[in-house]
Amino acid sequence: MGGREGVPWSSKAFGLRLPADLGHTAAALVLVGAAYYLGARLGLGLSLVERNVTPLWPPSGIALAAFLVLGRSMWPAVAVAALAVNLPISAGPVPALFTAVGNTLAPLVAAYVLDRVGFRRQLDRWRDALAIVFLGALGSMTISATIGSIALISSKGTGGLAGAWVVWWTGDAMGVLAVAPFLLCIPLFWELEPWTAVRWLEAAAILVLTSALALWTASTDLALLFLVLPCLGWASWRLQLRGAAPAALIASLIATWSATHELGPYAGESLLEQMLTLQAFNATVALTSFFLAALVTERVGFARALMSAASDLEERVKTRTAQLTATNDRLRREILHRHAAQQQLTLEEARSQREHDIAETLQRSLLPDRLAAIPGVAVAARYLPATADLHVGGDWYDVIQLRGGLIGLVIGDVAGHGLQAAAAMAQLRMAVRAYAVHDPAPVAVMNGLHDLVRELPMAEMVTLLYVLYDPDNGTMRFTNAGHPPALLIDDGDARYLDGGLAPPLGVLTRWDYTEATLHLRPGATLLLYTDGLVEKRTRSIQDGLDRLLAEASAVARSDLEALCDHLLSTLPDLDQVADDIALVALQPLVLAGRPLVLEVPAEARMLFQVRHALRRWLRESGVDAQIAGELEIACGEACSNAVSHAYGTSPGDMQVEARLVDGTVELTVRDHGHWRTPTGHTGGLGLTLIRNLTDSVDVDRTPSGTTIHMRRHLPAEDDQ
Numbered sequence: 029m030g031g032r033e034g035v036p037w038s039s040k041a042f043g044l045r046l047p048a049d050l051g052h053t054a055a056a057l058v059l060v061g062a063a064y065y066l067g068a069r070l071g072l073g074l075s076l077v078e079r080n081v082t083p084l085w086p087p088s089g090i091a092l093a094a095f096l097v098l099g100r101s102m103w104p105a106v107a108v109a110a111l112a113v114n115l116p117i118s119a120g121p122v123p124a125l126f127t128a129v130g131n132t133l134a135p136l137v138a139a140y141v142l143d144r145v146g147f148r149r150q151l152d153r154w155r156d157a158l159a160i161v162f163l164g165a166l167g168s169m170t171i172s173a174t175i176g177s178i179a180l181i182s183s184k185g186t187g188g189l190a191g192a193w194v195v196w197w198t199g200d201a202m203g204v205l206a207v208a209p210f211l212l213c214i215p216l217f218w219e220l221e222p223w224t225a226v227r228w229l230e231a232a233a234i235l236v237l238t239s240a241l242a243l244w245t246a247s248t249d250l251a252l253l254f255l256v257l258p259c260l261g262w263a264s265w266r267l268q269l270r271g272a273a274p275a276a277l278i279a280s281l282i283a284t285w286s287a288t289h290e291l292g293p294y295a296g297e298s299l300l301e302q303m304l305t306l307q308a309f310n311a312t313v314a315l316t317s318f319f320l321a322a323l324v325t326e327r328v329g330f331a332r333a334l335m336s337a338a339s340d341l342e343e344r345v346k347t348r349t350a351q352l353t354a355t356n357d358r359l360r361r362e363i364l365h366r367h368a369a370q371q372q373l374t375l376e377e378a379r380s381q382r383e384h385d386i387a388e389t390l391q392r393s394l395l396p397d398r399l400a401a402i403p404g405v406a407v408a409a410r411y412l413p414a415t416a417d418l419h420v421g422g423d424w425y426d427v428i429q430l431r432g433g434l435i436g437l438v439i440g441d442v443a444g445h446g447l448q449a450a451a452a453m454a455q456l457r458m459a460v461r462a463y464a465v466h467d468p469a470p471v472a473v474m475n476g477l478h479d480l481v482r483e484l485p486m487a488e489m490v491t492l493l494y495v496l497y498d499p500d501n502g503t504m505r506f507t508n509a510g511h512p513p514a515l516l517i518d519d520g521d522a523r524y525l526d527g528g529l530a531p532p533l534g535v536l537t538r539w540d541y542t543e544a545t546l547h548l549r550p551g552a553t554l555l556l557y558t559d560g561l562v563e564k565r566t567r568s569i570q571d572g573l574d575r576l577l578a579e580a581s582a583v584a585r586s587d588l589e590a591l592c593d594h595l596l597s598t599l600p601d602l603d604q605v606a607d608d609i610a611l612v613a614l615q616p617l618v619l620a621g622r623p624l625v626l627e628v629p630a631e632a633r634m635l636f637q638v639r640h641a642l643r644r645w646l647r648e649s650g651v652d653a654q655i656a657g658e659l660e661i662a663c664g665e666a667c668s669n670a671v672s673h674a675y676g677t678s679p680g681d682m683q684v685e686a687r688l689v690d691g692t693v694e695l696t697v698r699d700h701g702h703w704r705t706p707t708g709h710t711g712g713l714g715l716t717l718i719r720n721l722t723d724s725v726d727v728d729r730t731p732s733g734t735t736i737h738m739r740r741h742l743p744a745e746d747d748q
Contacts, residue, residue: 053101060094061105067207068113071199084284085199087113088172089207091135092164096149096212100139107132119183130175134200138168149212151269152325157318161311165204173197198306205314206280213273220270231271234263238275239282246286246293253283253293253309257316264320268328272317280310399427402435403626403634403641403684404619405499408588409612410596414560422449422490423558423608424457428464429633433499433640436464436473437614439556440492441511455484460494470494470507470528470543477509478541481534490533493556495614497548500640502616504548507541509533512559512573515580517591518552522581524573550618550648553588555580560607561595588613620648624686629679630671630699638684639664649688651742659693659740662721665714666697666736674701674734693740695722700733 067086091106110128118124173196238259245252263271287294287306422442442452463476491511510532513524527544562572624645628634646656670682685696726737
């Protein structure tokens with residue numbers, strides 16, 4: 029295909045595309061047209077049939093060379109020149125036009141076919157020599173011979189189609205075989221390495237000897253044309269295409285001249301025999317010259333490549349030898365230090381293992397070993413350490429019971445692993461508790477942590493999600509500092525909470541934290557987790573979030589313990605956990621329509637939780653607010669007595685039950701301790717208050733504990 033070094037051509041088979049430099053294109057078109065016209069005038073001087081059928085048609089070779097070098101966009105110049113040549117010698121404009129079409133189409137098809145088979149104009153491969161002989165010359169030129177001879181015979185009204193076709197085909201093929209390679213070799217004189225003076229003298233001797241032998245063998249009656257072939261072989265062997273192409277052109281021109289003058293081997297033969305003999309000789313000359321030149325060029329290329337590879341190999345061997353020598357010296361030095369390095373490595377391994385053990389112990393000691401019972405609220409948590417020995421991380425969770433019955437949920441992650449991450453986690457966990465006790469508001473806690481992280485020497489990033497839940501009214505306030513979003517599961521529907529977002533702690537110098545508010549209705553589940561639950565190196569984190577959402581929705585109505593176990597059991601590659609996993613779930617219990625049963629430590633801090641749970645149960649059960657308040661005081665007094673008198677300094681539990689039976693609220697407070705006898709005038713005031721606030725009170729004291737039964741009848745709706 030054309031356009032290799034010259035003017036660019038269209039990607040369409042026969043289209044025209046003008047390049048940006050129109051001046052160069054115009055000059056190229058004029059040059060090709062002029063060369064085609066002059067070559068045609070030279071070829072017509074050897075006409076054998078009428079005035080336009082010649083055994084040597086140089087324009088076909090000129091056109092093919094132009095298409096291969098300058099591009100097929102040169103076809104307008106060829107077409108115009110062909111029409112200009114054929115108009116004076118044709119019977120009319122129509123035959124001239126048809127002949128010009130054939131003269132243009134044949135080299136175009138030849139250029140296209142040669143491009144399709146990967147032809148290279150340097151003719152440096154044997155397949156290129158075969159292609160230009162059989163496809164470019166003998167095959168493609170049948171197009172112009174067929175169109176031209178038919179137009180000629182039709183316009184002249186004479187016979188001899190076969191003879192005209194043979195002469196026409198011979199001339200066009202001769203132009204390709206002799207002229208095109210010669211023109212294609214001209215750029216090689218400045219593209220390849222220049223010849224020396226000796227090589228130029230050798231080339232001149234070859235051309236002179238070829239010319240002399242060709243003239244003699246073409247003029248004598250003896251069949252000695254084959255004597256030219258050794259000269260062509262010499263040219264191909266020594267000079268490749270730059271010597272073979274001119275020698276082949278000279279031999280073909282002399283043979284054609286001899287045929288047109290019926291000299292030597294062509295004397296006394298018919299026109300068809302002359303053309304067949306001439307074409308056979310020309311094809312043999314071209315095939316021998318170009319095929320041998322291509323083989324030699326390939327061999328020279330292989331030899332140079334082999335020499336280059338050998339030189340490169342030698343250089344690489346030298347380099348490698350030097351490298352091996354240097355490596356050997358380095359190995360000798362390293363061997364001297366190996367023993368000391370091994371000892372140091374042993375010490376480092378022991379230190380790393382000790383650091384790992386300390387970090388793991390620190391981390392596990394700071395995580396809650398069990399979650400405190402919160403009346404009216406179910407809480408569950410899980411912690412799964414990474415399976416890699418040294419991957420103790422900074423993941424943690426916490427559930428904080430605050431004043432006023434509030435509950436703080438925290439989950440955080442200190443990026444990184446090892447003792448430093450575990451130590452940072454310990455500091456942050458204690459800080460969250462301290463800030464939450466001082467001011468439990470999410471924004472206040474996050475601002476305090478932000479300032480703390482900026483002051484601490486932490487090289488790693490910290491993400492944290494803090495939730496403040498009020499069991500009394502179901503309000504949940506939260507803020508998220510770069511942590512994976514919390515998951516809300518409500519009535520079978522699961523969704524992520526994307527409010528209150530902020531960057532990780534300490535990343536920015538200052539940040540105005542905000543909080544989001546949500547109502548968490550009874551029965552709904554809030555799930556907090558670290559990124560180990562949803563992130564895996566080989567998968568997108570979005571895939572992990574989608575998987576968690578689907579799995580949580582599938583078991584939305586399960587209790588919290590079953591939910592946590594299910595989420596961990598469905599992890600891919602559970603036996604190869606690359607990062608720690610922490611999760612904590614909270615669910616306000618549905619209290620209405622069922623008895624309230626609480627079992628909590630008999631400690632003063634639990635009185636708030638019991639009162640809030642009882643208040644929720646009474647409210648959701650439809651008890652009047654005033655009666656509910658009086659029952660709260662009565663139950664709280666009974667619980668206070670259990671805390672104060674049942675166990676003394678020993679730990680113990682108490683059970684609180686509330687039932688609604690036939691319009692009567694029944695409250696039961698039970699302990700398993702031994703009451704101390706009241707002293708002073710204040711003894712027994714609690715029971716008096718309880719009796720004043722309820723309709724009936726029964727106190728049952730046994731060696732196994734004390735039970736207080738309280739009843740309060742609810743007025744009918746008509747009585748209110």
